Amino acid sequence: MIPEPFEYHAPHSLAEATRLASELGEQAKLLAGGHSLLPMMKLRLAAPRHVIDLGHLQELRYIREAEEKIEIGALATHFQIESSALLNEKCPLLADTAREIGDPQVRNRGTLGGSLAHADPAGDWPAAMLALDAELQAVSAQGERWIAARDFFVGLMSTALAPGEILATIRVPTLPARSGDAYFKFRHPASGFAVVGAAVRVKLSEAGHIEQVAIGVTGVGAKAYRAADVERELVGKSPTARRLVEAAAHAADGVEPNADLFASAEYRHHLAAVYVRQALERALEKARA
Amino acid sequence: MSVKLLGERIKRKEDPRLIQGRGHYVDDLPLCNMLYLAFVRSPHAHAQIKSIQLEEARKMPGVGAIYTGKDLDGRLGLIPCAAGIEGLKIPDHPCLALGRVRYVGEPVAVVVANNRYQAADAAAKVEVDYNALPAVVDMDRAVAPSSPLVHESLGDNMAFVAKLEGGDWKAVEADASVKVLKQRLVNQRLAPLSMETRGVVASYSPGEDTLTVWSSTQIPHLLKTQLAVMTGTDEARVRVIAPEVGGAFGSKLNVYAEEGVACFVSRQFGQPVKWIESRRENLMATIHGRDQIDDLEIYYRPDGKVVGLKCRILADLGAYHQLLTPAIPTLTALMILGSYNIPAVFVETKGLFTNKMATDAYRGAGRPEATYIIERVMDLVALELKLDPVEIRLKNFPPPGKDIVLATGVSYDTDNYQKTLKKVLTLSSYKKLRREQARLRKKGKYLGIGLSTYVEICAMGPSSRMPAGGWESGTVRVEPTGKVTVLSGTSPHGQGEETSFAQIVAEELGVPYDDVTVYHGDTNQVPMGIGTFGSRTTAVGGTAIYLATQRIKRKMARLAAHKLGVKPGEMVFRDGKVEREDGSKSMKFAEVVGEAYFAKQLPSGVEPGLVENFVFEPPNYTYPFGAHVAVVEVDGETGEVSLRNYYAVDDCGRILNPMLVDGQIHGGLAQGIGQALWEEHVYDENGQLLTGTLMDCAVPKAHQLCWFETANTETRTPVNPLGVKGVGEAGTIGSTPAIVNAVIDALQPFGARHLDMPLKPEKVWRILKQGPAQAA
Amino acid sequence: MNIRVRINGAAREDEVEPRLLLVHYLRDVAGLTGTHIGCETSICGACTVLMNGEAVKSCTLLAVQADGAEITTIEGLTAEDGRLHPLQQGFWEEHGLQCGFCTPGMILAAHQLLSRNPRPSRSEIRRALEGNLCRCTGYQHIVKAIEWAAEKMGGSTS
Numbered sequence A: 001m002i003p004e005p006f007e008y009h010a011p012h013s014l015a016e017a018t019r020l021a022s023e024l025g026e027q028a029k030l031l032a033g034g035h036s037l038l039p040m041m042k043l044r045l046a047a048p049r050h051v052i053d054l055g056h057l058q059e060l061r062y063i064r065e066a067e068e069k070i071e072i073g074a075l076a077t078h079f080q081i082e083s084s085a086l087l088n089e090k091c092p093l094l095a096d097t098a099r100e101i102g103d104p105q106v107r108n109r110g111t112l113g114g115s116l117a118h119a120d121p122a123g124d125w126p127a128a129m130l131a132l133d134a135e136l137q138a139v140s141a142q143g144e145r146w147i148a149a150r151d152f153f154v155g156l157m158s159t160a161l162a163p164g165e166i167l168a169t170i171r172v173p174t175l176p177a178r179s180g181d182a183y184f185k186f187r188h189p190a191s192g193f194a195v196v197g198a199a200v201r202v203k204l205s206e207a208g209h210i211e212q213v214a215i216g217v218t219g220v221g222a223k224a225y226r227a228a229d230v231e232r233e234l235v236g237k238s239p240t241a242r243r244l245v246e247a248a249a250h251a252a253d254g255v256e257p258n259a260d261l262f263a264s265a266e267y268r269h270h271l272a273a274v275y276v277r278q279a280l281e282r283a284l285e286k287a288r289a
Numbered sequence B: 001m002s003v004k005l006l007g008e009r010i011k012r013k014e015d016p017r018l019i020q021g022r023g024h025y026v027d028d029l030p031l032c033n034m035l036y037l038a039f040v041r042s043p044h045a046h047a048q049i050k051s052i053q054l055e056e057a058r059k060m061p062g063v064g065a066i067y068t069g070k071d072l073d074g075r076l077g078l079i080p081c082a083a084g085i086e087g088l089k090i091p092d093h094p095c096l097a098l099g100r101v102r103y104v105g106e107p108v109a110v111v112v113a114n115n116r117y118q119a120a121d122a123a124a125k126v127e128v129d130y131n132a133l134p135a136v137v138d139m140d141r142a143v144a145p146s147s148p149l150v151h152e153s154l155g156d157n158m159a160f161v162a163k164l165e166g167g168d169w170k171a172v173e174a175d176a177s178v179k180v181l182k183q184r185l186v187n188q189r190l191a192p193l194s195m196e197t198r199g200v201v202a203s204y205s206p207g208e209d210t211l212t213v214w215s216s217t218q219i220p221h222l223l224k225t226q227l228a229v230m231t232g233t234d235e236a237r238v239r240v241i242a243p244e245v246g247g248a249f250g251s252k253l254n255v256y257a258e259e260g261v262a263c264f265v266s267r268q269f270g271q272p273v274k275w276i277e278s279r280r281e282n283l284m285a286t287i288h289g290r291d292q293i294d295d296l297e298i299y300y301r302p303d304g305k306v307v308g309l310k311c312r313i314l315a316d317l318g319a320y321h322q323l324l325t326p327a328i329p330t331l332t333a334l335m336i337l338g339s340y341n342i343p344a345v346f347v348e349t350k351g352l353f354t355n356k357m358a359t360d361a362y363r364g365a366g367r368p369e370a371t372y373i374i375e376r377v378m379d380l381v382a383l384e385l386k387l388d389p390v391e392i393r394l395k396n397f398p399p400p401g402k403d404i405v406l407a408t409g410v411s412y413d414t415d416n417y418q419k420t421l422k423k424v425l426t427l428s429s430y431k432k433l434r435r436e437q438a439r440l441r442k443k444g445k446y447l448g449i450g451l452s453t454y455v456e457i458c459a460m461g462p463s464s465r466m467p468a469g470g471w472e473s474g475t476v477r478v479e480p481t482g483k484v485t486v487l488s489g490t491s492p493h494g495q496g497e498e499t500s501f502a503q504i505v506a507e508e509l510g511v512p513y514d515d516v517t518v519y520h521g522d523t524n525q526v527p528m529g530i531g532t533f534g535s536r537t538t539a540v541g542g543t544a545i546y547l548a549t550q551r552i553k554r555k556m557a558r559l560a561a562h563k564l565g566v567k568p569g570e571m572v573f574r575d576g577k578v579e580r581e582d583g584s585k586s587m588k589f590a591e592v593v594g595e596a597y598f599a600k601q602l603p604s605g606v607e608p609g610l611v612e613n614f615v616f617e618p619p620n621y622t623y624p625f626g627a628h629v630a631v632v633e634v635d636g637e638t639g640e641v642s643l644r645n646y647y648a649v650d651d652c653g654r655i656l657n658p659m660l661v662d663g664q665i666h667g668g669l670a671q672g673i674g675q676a677l678w679e680e681h682v683y684d685e686n687g688q689l690l691t692g693t694l695m696d697c698a699v700p701k702a703h704q705l706c707w708f709e710t711a712n713t714e715t716r717t718p719v720n721p722l723g724v725k726g727v728g729e730a731g732t733i734g735s736t737p738a739i740v741n742a743v744i745d746a747l748q749p750f751g752a753r754h755l756d757m758p759l760k761p762e763k764v765w766r767i768l769k770q771g772p773a774q775a776a
Numbered sequence C: 001m002n003i004r005v006r007i008n009g010a011a012r013e014d015e016v017e018p019r020l021l022l023v024h025y026l027r028d029v030a031g032l033t034g035t036h037i038g039c040e041t042s043i044c045g046a047c048t049v050l051m052n053g054e055a056v057k058s059c060t061l062l063a064v065q066a067d068g069a070e071i072t073t074i075e076g077l078t079a080e081d082g083r084l085h086p087l088q089q090g091f092w093e094e095h096g097l098q099c100g101f102c103t104p105g106m107i108l109a110a111h112q113l114l115s116r117n118p119r120p121s122r123s124e125i126r127r128a129l130e131g132n133l134c135r136c137t138g139y140q141h142i143v144k145a146i147e148w149a150a151e152k153m154g155g156s157t158s
């Protein structure tokens, strides 16, 4: 219940934060919403010497539209995203994903950036980021760089962020015409995290064929991934019920599914297929509407 | 009695303080100079302690002392077990491990520091060197001769073997039409998981030589005696107070190591000491519930009559006995026939030591296991014979209203199982549900309807059959101002008896409800009592208060009659007056009270004052019963089970406050449903706890449950004058089998016969995956 | 570290260790023990308070993170004149509590729900309580208590 002692820093600008982050290096942990970090510190699974609280960086709390894209500051909370009129209209996948996270209190505090940096294998955001081909901006004392979502999730709770880098902005394309998206999640009965989560964005051609489809899957493996085999089966095709079932069956191909007390690897594999198909069906329904 | 209180929906007296955050649970008590404890616990299921290094920890700021098992050896008594079973092996159970640890979470050392943060920091610096030993985890393997032993000195892992046999087995064997069905049922281990964890504050005052203990307990009086013995304190100098207790469900019906250690440390320092359990500790080191394997042989006739039941129970007791550990599975044997007149029974119960936390009383304590067994038995036989679950139950119920003695030797007090069953069938529109089920099945949708008709044993109980006495005390004191103080030896912690006891007393005395205040849980304020468990508080404790109130009434009637010049027998109590039925002679209640206290003109032989105590010894247990119907939907793709409807008709005897009864039923249902669908407390093959936090350990959440439709039948028990049976455990007992029966019912198209709990989606999916059953 | 907070309308200033959890600050420093602790993994919600009007789990915040914030605990819901908040009243009327340990957190979680959604459906209420565990009531009376309050408040949460 009680974290180990640490030194606390509360920078008031991103520049100050990056300076601190590079000075303190691996001895420091960034604190955003704290809803992953603090539970770990309370269980003493994490014991940083320094904590850099990003909470005062108002500059990273925005959600705005910028040329066919949406930009979200890393410190935007799940609740901000869930309740954003802009997102509900222009990128509903984000609002829908946010709604599925944890509980209202968690959503009030937890942030998009913190979730992505934490890269929990059962976290919800990675699936949506992959399905949206998000770009993630990392800022450090040395400068900034943009990382594609595909390259961001490296492994179990590890990301492409280098020590000293702060995730500042998340950029996603708005929902194009004739497109639909959906997030379907099988919740763990105790933790509420994703046993399996499937995020889909699909675009139909005029003729009603699948022009583009992107599927992000979380909960199944050590890290979230794009269900490339499913996408390949569907692109350019007409989305018949049968084809969806057949394609979705490949939802966990090439992935070594996690196994735990609640769900075996085999069951997770099965759930992945079911949830990917259901998310596809819903996204297609919306695309046709 | 013009103001009717009994049977009414009266708002709780407890609530104003609780809804404003002004109640005081143990952790809310501020005392000057408080020291804090942190325990160092075993990470191993079974290991030898080679050495304990304390140097680093001692250097940490704020540390007052660190004690290990050796320091306490001979200075602090062992943790008691009160279960009386013939041939029971009781291993030594020291408060801090001595040489060996036998379950994950066993306390090994304790750090005393100035605040909780310092205590936690120092505890993290204690280094214990272990030599890990093979752990006993699996019960089937624990009985094998080659198994490692939890307690080598005891020779094997068998704590006891108990047999219960009754009825006419010869007749069963002679009947050629009888068939036998075998089934193994696993009743999984659960965590009671009250939202408030355990906690204790012990405060020894060297000047007065008194030890005051605030503990989150269900049994302050019993705890007082035990702590006095363990710490070698004169019992008259020990005071135990159960402050606000944030739920318990049996888990605080115990005497725990940490309570003993806190008292010991407080005596050492002459300062108050606080320990508050973390949730992780709570899941490791507060007793667990259930954990039985039941191997059944069911003897039945082609017409559906079950004529004999054999059950071999393996009960996982854990590493040491807590207060009632071995007694719990014996209740399963006692209640195994449920509400059915099955003429022959045989139960063999083996209590086994394993390298796990002790099991003990968890809501229902042995009876949910029994009900689960017998209710599964009914459905298994019904399935075999293609009978409707209603039909098989009706076939095996005893005729209504007859006193029967079952093959187990148990005699129920009142029964009308047909009535509750009929009522729940109406409430649930059972026939309509069956039609809907058939329609949906054709569409590939799987609705399941599950039944359970239970009887339980409550109001614990006659002292002859209780380990530590089953009576209860109640005191009623009318204060000089006419306000009424009620003292109960029970120790409710959420059940609402401050309210129902006040209802009893106010109605009986004809005084305003607001004038009655109920106290409990402080051994210096309340005469010795037993506590709150086994659905006994109202039926036994409430009766004591009712009878103490009768004594008050007799005395007041005498005083009033003396003054008014009438006969005491003519007096009635109503509207704040003591008067003749026709109102012709009347005194104000307060005036009569004045007579008692001013004592100017007392009738001869009457003592001044107005305080009466009654100790009620129940002549028998009570046997509430009920019938539940659960309706579930099974997702054909994922196997996920969702609750659609739940109907419960319970007969808990006379209802004093329907709102409280509903609350007890609802809470019980949630726990019973939780066991059926989600909850399990799991150790891996090395004895490591896999469900050690609330991230893994499922507790039912609001959105996972459905609306509960409840109703009652009210058959009063003759066992006590209130006619009350008890309702604390009914919901838990009835619901688990109803849900499992419903899920198996939903899976009929797939030929399912049985699945062990919890019915997690994956288990159900594995049945679905097999595809539709071949038409037999 | 020095922090300034307003708790239930009263300003405070305290020197705290950075690792001090907000819930310990409220309970042990400010003496407001109505906020409870039921776990260390941020699941149970017993510690729920309002921070700047939003429901948060005070066990998953450092006191230093609350610097400059406005906190409402269960003790702050009762009006100056002793009048109960409709949610408190609702829990009393509808038997929304038994042991009462989860109650302060439940009430504050419900407070936020009603401020965002004054007329929630039963299933919306249940969803909104996902972060709050109750082991006693089976939740049904809690749902009714919140409905009672929603009705009484007629759409406003002040």
Ligand SMILES: Cc1cc2nc3c(=O)[nH]c(=O)nc-3n(C[C@H](O)[C@H](O)[C@H](O)COP(=O)(O)OP(=O)(O)OC[C@H]3O[C@@H](n4cnc5c(N)ncnc54)[C@H](O)[C@@H]3O)c2cc1C
Binding pocket: A029, A030, A031, A032, A033, A034, A035, A036, A037, A038, A039, A054, A074, A075, A100, A101, A102, A103, A106, A109, A110, A111, A112, A113, A114, A115, A116, A117, A118, A120, A122, A123, A124, A125, A161, A165, A166, A167, A168, A191, A192, A193, A194, C041, C042, C043
């Ligand atoms: C009870 C509970 C239930 C939950 N349920 C879910 C769920 O269902 N689904 C789900 O996805 N999540 C869930 N979460 C996790 C929640 O969403 C967390 O808020 C989130 O994972 C982390 O975000 P945070 O802002 O709280 O990050 P923090 O905890 O503050 O930080 C997490 C990690 O990211 C690093 N970090 C934070 N911000 C940045 C940044 N801008 N740049 C670089 N590194 C950074 C930190 O150093 C830390 O290592 C749950 C949490 C709890 C407590």
Ligand code: FES
Binding pocket: C036, C037, C038, C039, C040, C041, C042, C043, C044, C045, C046, C047, C048, C057, C058, C059, C060
């Ligand atoms: S104490 Fe359990 S969520 Fe905060």
Ligand code: FES
Binding pocket: B195, B246, B247, B494, C096, C097, C098, C099, C100, C101, C102, C103, C133, C134, C135, C136, C137
């Ligand atoms: S009332 Fe006891 S936990 Fe909710």
